[in-house]
Amino acid sequence: MNRIELKSLLADSALGTPAGRIVRTLSARGSMSAAQLARHTGLAKSTISTTLSELRRTNMVVETGIELDGGVGRPATTLTLNPEAGTCIGILIGQSEIQVIVADVSHRVLSDQTVQLEPDYSPEHATDLVRGLIAEAYSQQWRSQDGLLGVGIAVGGPVNPVTSRVMRGGVPKWTGVSLHEHFAPMFEAPILADNESNCSAIAEMTWGAAQGHEDFIVYTLDMGVGGAIVSGGNVLRGVAGAAGEFGHVVIDPHGPLCRCGNRGCLEVYASFRTALVEAETELGRRLHITDVVRLAMSGDETCRRLIRQAGEAGGRGLGLIGSVFNPSLVVVSGRLATAGDLLMQPLIESFERFSLVKREDVPPSAQTRVVPSAFTDNGACMGAVGLVLRNHGQALSLAH
Amino acid sequence: MNRIELKSLLADSALGTPAGRIVRTLSARGSMSAAQLARHTGLAKSTISTTLSELRRTNMVVETGIELDGGVGRPATTLTLNPEAGTCIGILIGQSEIQVIVADVSHRVLSDQTVQLEPDYSPEHATDLVRGLIAEAYSQQWRSQDGLLGVGIAVGGPVNPVTSRVMRGGVPKWTGVSLHEHFAPMFEAPILADNESNCSAIAEMTWGAAQGHEDFIVYTLDMGVGGAIVSGGNVLRGVAGAAGEFGHVVIDPHGPLCRCGNRGCLEVYASFRTALVEAETELGRRLHITDVVRLAMSGDETCRRLIRQAGEAGGRGLGLIGSVFNPSLVVVSGRLATAGDLLMQPLIESFERFSLVKREDVPPSAQTRVVPSAFTDNGACMGAVGLVLRNHGQALSLAH
Numbered sequence A, B: 001m002n003r004i005e006l007k008s009l010l011a012d013s014a015l016g017t018p019a020g021r022i023v024r025t026l027s028a029r030g031s032m033s034a035a036q037l038a039r040h041t042g043l044a045k046s047t048i049s050t051t052l053s054e055l056r057r058t059n060m061v062v063e064t065g066i067e068l069d070g071g072v073g074r075p076a077t078t079l080t081l082n083p084e085a086g087t088c089i090g091i092l093i094g095q096s097e098i099q100v101i102v103a104d105v106s107h108r109v110l111s112d113q114t115v116q117l118e119p120d121y122s123p124e125h126a127t128d129l130v131r132g133l134i135a136e137a138y139s140q141q142w143r144s145q146d147g148l149l150g151v152g153i154a155v156g157g158p159v160n161p162v163t164s165r166v167m168r169g170g171v172p173k174w175t176g177v178s179l180h181e182h183f184a185p186m187f188e189a190p191i192l193a194d195n196e197s198n199c200s201a202i203a204e205m206t207w208g209a210a211q212g213h214e215d216f217i218v219y220t221l222d223m224g225v226g227g228a229i230v231s232g233g234n235v236l237r238g239v240a241g242a243a244g245e246f247g248h249v250v251i252d253p254h255g256p257l258c259r260c261g262n263r264g265c266l267e268v269y270a271s272f273r274t275a276l277v278e279a280e281t282e283l284g285r286r287l288h289i290t291d292v293v294r295l296a297m298s299g300d301e302t303c304r305r306l307i308r309q310a311g312e313a314g315g316r317g318l319g320l321i322g323s324v325f326n327p328s329l330v331v332v333s334g335r336l337a338t339a340g341d342l343l344m345q346p347l348i349e350s351f352e353r354f355s356l357v358k359r360e361d362v363p364p365s366a367q368t369r370v371v372p373s374a375f376t377d378n379g380a381c382m383g384a385v386g387l388v389l390r391n392h393g394q395a396l397s398l399a400h
Helices: A001-009 A018-029 A033-039 A045-059 A123-138 A180-188 A196-207 A266-270 A272-283 A288-298 A300-325 A335-339 A342-354 A382-391 B003-010 B018-029 B034-041 B045-055 B123-140 B177-188 B196-207 B266-270 B273-283 B289-296 B301-326 B335-339 B341-354 B380-391
Strands: A061-068 A075-081 A087-093 A097-104 A108-116 A146-156 A191-195 A216-221 A224-230 A331-332 A368-374 B061-068 B075-081 B087-093 B096-103 B109-116 B148-155 B189-197 B216-221 B223-229 B329-333 B369-372
Touching: A001 A018, A001 A146, A018 A061, A018 A075, A018 B061, A018 B196, A033 A075, A033 B189, A033 B369, A045 A266, A087 A123, A087 A382, A087 B123, A087 B148, A097 A123, A097 A382, A108 A123, A108 B123, A123 A180, A123 A266, A146 A180, A146 A196, A146 A382, A180 A191, A180 A368, A180 B096, A191 A196, A191 A382, A196 A331, A196 A382, A216 A300, A224 A300, A224 B369, A266 A300, A272 A288, A272 A300, A288 A300, A288 A335, A300 A331, A300 A342, A331 B369, A335 A342, A342 A368, A382 B273, B003 B018, B003 B148, B018 B034, B018 B045, B018 B061, B018 B075, B018 B380, B034 B075, B045 B061, B075 B109, B087 B123, B087 B189, B087 B380, B096 B123, B096 B380, B109 B123, B148 B177, B148 B196, B148 B380, B189 B196, B189 B380, B196 B216, B196 B301, B196 B329, B196 B380, B216 B301, B223 B266, B223 B301, B266 B380, B273 B289, B273 B301, B289 B301, B289 B335, B301 B329, B301 B335, B301 B341, B341 B369
Parallel strands: A087 A146, A146 A191, A216 A331, A331 A368, B087 B148, B148 B189, B216 B329, B329 B369
Antiparallel strands: A061 A075, A087 A097, A097 A108, A216 A224, B061 B075, B087 B096, B096 B109, B216 B223
C-alpha cells in the first residue's frame, strides 16, 4: 500500500472498479462490515469478499473491531481504510474563531484546536495561525503531511461554488478572497470549500443525527439563522452558492432592516442576536450564547424565556421551510440547539402550527421528524473534514 | 420487436445493459441523435453504434429525421422508439375538468380531449367519462390497447406517494380515493399518480421550458398557488407527498384564513381567486382567468392592474422560495403565465426585491433565470404521460 494508490482508488476513474467503490464508500462512511458494504455499493457478496481480500492483503483496508450488525445479533468484523493511508485537514473560518481539525482516513480525529479572535481578524493573520496549528498537530502525532489527501474549508458565510470566492455577508475581512488561491501555496493537496451550514450537513450525515439519511434539512439557530438542503445524498449549493440561506427569507417586507440589506428577514426575528443583548442588559454582564444556554438549563427565568421565544420564532421559520420541502428529517443545529427541550419543545409546537401537513393527519411514517444536532457546536469543522473524505477525486465536479 | 420486449427493456433489471439504457433514455427524452445518446448515457460511441444497429434491426428504434446537432452545424440522424411499440395514457383529474391524452412511445400525441365539469363531479362519473374518451381515442387511431405501457394520473391536489390516495385540499369528491384501486380494474397496465404541479414539472423538463435542466423550480400561479422542486432530474415528493406546496407557506400569521386551515398563506395573497371576483364585479359578468388574461392583453386597464398585482404578490412568494433554493431556473406555470410580460415583468421585479442574491451582484452564470412555461395550460396532463415514459419499470420505487 502507498498513498498514491489511495488517491488513485478515490479518483472518478476508479468508480467503475469494485476496489474503487469499496474504498470510496469506506472513505465517506468510516467503518463498515462486509455485509454493509455489499448493501451500500450494490456489489455482489462474492465480489466484496474477493476485493476485500486483496485490499486487506495490500494493507489498504484493516479490521477495526467487532460489532453487532443490525438486529439479528450476529457479530460482524468492521473494516476501515488503513489510518496510515492518509490524513485530511478541516479548517473553520468562523466569525470570531479559527478551528483546525486533523483526521486520518479511518475517521479518527488526531487533533482539534480552536483559537478565538476579534471579529475583524485579517486573512493573513488567520493563515499564519492555521499554518502554526497544522505544523503543531502533525509534529505531535509524529506524522508528515506527505499523505495529506485534501484540505476542507468551512466558512461562516456564503462561498461562490465556482470560484471558491467568499461572498458578501460572511466573515467581514474575507469578502472577495478566493480560498483556492489563498490556501493553495500552503498545501500540496486539493482544497475544497463550502459554507459552514453545508459543512454541518456533511457532518450530520457522516457522524451525526442524519446518519443513513440521503434527504434532510439542517436548520441552524445561533447568532445567525441558516441551514442546508440535502437531496439524494448531495448538499445543494444553488446557482450562486446561496441555497439553504433560510435566515434571509423575507417574513415581513416592512420589518426591520437586516444585515443583508433586505427588510424583515427571518434572521431578524429568529437569530439570538437581540435576545443576547436583552440577556446582557437584564443580567448586567457580557454573555455568550453558551452562557445563556447554561443559565437557562440551571433555571434562570430570563434565559429560559429568551430561548423559548427563539424557539417559537425559529419554529415559524421552520414551518415555512417545512411547507416548501415536506422533509422526512430536520436536524436543528447551532449553539441554541444545545438547550435541548427548552428550545425544541416550543420550536416543534410552533413548527407544527405553521406547517401545511399536520402531524395528526398522517401516519407516523409520513411525519416530519425534528431532532437536535449531535454536535455541541455546529460540527462545521468536522464537516470540512468530511468534505474531503466524501469528495476527494471529485473536486472538479464540485467546482462547477 | 414486440411489446413484451419493450417492457422488459424498460425494467430496472435492464438498466445494466446498453440496450436498456438507450431505450430508457429514448423513452424519457423522445428523439435524440446517436451523439446525444452517447453524451446522455455515458456509453462509448462504439457501444452506442453496435447497440443501435441491433435495436434498429429488430425495429425497436427508428429514424425520425435529420437535425442540426448543437452549434457545429453538422446534421445528424435523430432516432426514437418505434411509435408502434406502445402507447401511454395521461389523465388529468382537475378541479372542474377531466383531460385525457393518448401518446405513443415516440412522444407523438395521438389524441387530446378535455371535458369541463361542475367542481363537485363524482369519481364514478369521471371514470365513465375517462373510459369513453379512451375507447374513442383508440378506435379513432385504429389501435388496440394491447401495447399500453402505463397510465399516468395528474391530480389537482396532494396525493399520498405511498398509497396513491388523494389527500385533503384537492379535488373535493376525490378525497380518500386510492387512485390505484380506483383505476386498476380499467387497465392492464401500471398506474402512476402524482399531483398536478409535479406532473407539470415533468412536462417542462421533457417538452417545455426546462429541457436539459436537472435542477429547477416550477412556480404555478392560477386559482391556486403551487409548484414543484426538481433536484438531480427527480421531482421531490416529500415525506407526506407535500413537497413544493409553495402556496401554503405562511406569509402573515395574523392574515386571512386559508382553505388549508392556516392563516395568511401565500395563496391568500398571490392566487387569482379574489382578483377574479374583483374583475367580475368591475366588468359586470362572469369571467374565467383566461378571459381576464385575454382582456388584459387587449388593453383593459382593470385586468392589466389585477395581473400586475398578482405578479407583485407572486414575486414576493417567489423571492422567498428563491432564497431557500437559489435555483438556476424557475419556470412560471399556470394560466396567469400566459399573460407574458404583463405578469412576468412585475413578478421578476418583485422577485429581485425579495431575493437574497441580487442580480447585479453576480455574473450572469450565477443569476436565477425566471421564464414563463411553454404550455398554455400547465402541461399537467402531458406530464402524466411523461410520468409513464420516464418511470415505467420503476413503479415500485416511485410508490415508496
